[in-house]
Amino acid sequence: MADFDPSIPSIARVYDYFLGGKDNFAADRELGAQLVKLVPSTPVTLRENKTYLRLAVTWAANQGIRQFIDLGAGMPTSPSTHETAREVAPGARVAYVDNDAVVLNHLDALAAHGNKGVTVVDGDVRDADTILHAVAGGIDLTEPACLIMGSLLHFFAPQPARDLVARYAEALAPGSYLILTMGIASGKAAEKFFRMYSGEGPSKLYQHSPEDFATFFGPLELVPPGIGDARICRPGREEVTATPTREGWMITGIARVG
Secondary structure, three states: OOOOOOOOOOHHHHHHHHOOOOOOOHHHHHHHHHHHHHOOOHHHHHHHHHHHHHHHHHHHHHOOOOEEEEEOOOOOOOOOHHHHHHHHOOOOEEEEEEOOHHHHHHHHHHHHOOOOOEEEEEOOOOOHHHHHHHHOOOOOOOOOOEEEEOOOHHHOOHHHHHHHHHHHHHOOOOOOEEEEEEEEEOOHHHHHHHHHHHHHOOOOOOOOOHHHHHHOOOOOEEOOOOOEEOOOOOOOOOOOOOOOOOOEEEEEEEEEOO
């Protein structure tokens, strides 16, 4: 678990602030407010990400997936991954992975209050081998599972992002799925946003292109409609309509393993 210091912004708590949550501190709100001044659409973009992830988890559950691994899970804002999956498959098992002290406290509360099949792993997603070993306590990695990296890979440089996805993907059984979403932004305001987050926030933020994002899937087979925009991309559907230009948006994709 990372050291807890409420005076230092946290990735998960700033995200919680953007979503209108209450599990954040003054430092998180101060940074979040400054970032929203630069790119006012940020909260809307992250809500769109939340909506897309809910649709993607529902889609995976409808494909027969009964196990989900949520990396860098963040606050379990309802509907959380296990709630969404269990709307389709009541017995679905979910492993949440994070290393933020406040997040872990909330996740542990979920696991302790009658949520059989919910596993909480305290760890850094960069340490894939350790995470996979811990996740195996609640997830059978010899059976298909859905691995979620939501709003995560913009915290990694391109090659480390590709390596990280590949390491997790190779641990999944054939028939598994991988869900990725990532922030995309352009323009002068967006550049200031990335600089401010990287300089004053808890982690460096990388500006990746859609072309970069596509490479993070490696050789995996993309599910239709392929790489898309969270505003209009719907898992398993071919049709995609045009979207208005905006300084920031969430790029999305789902791939099948094996």
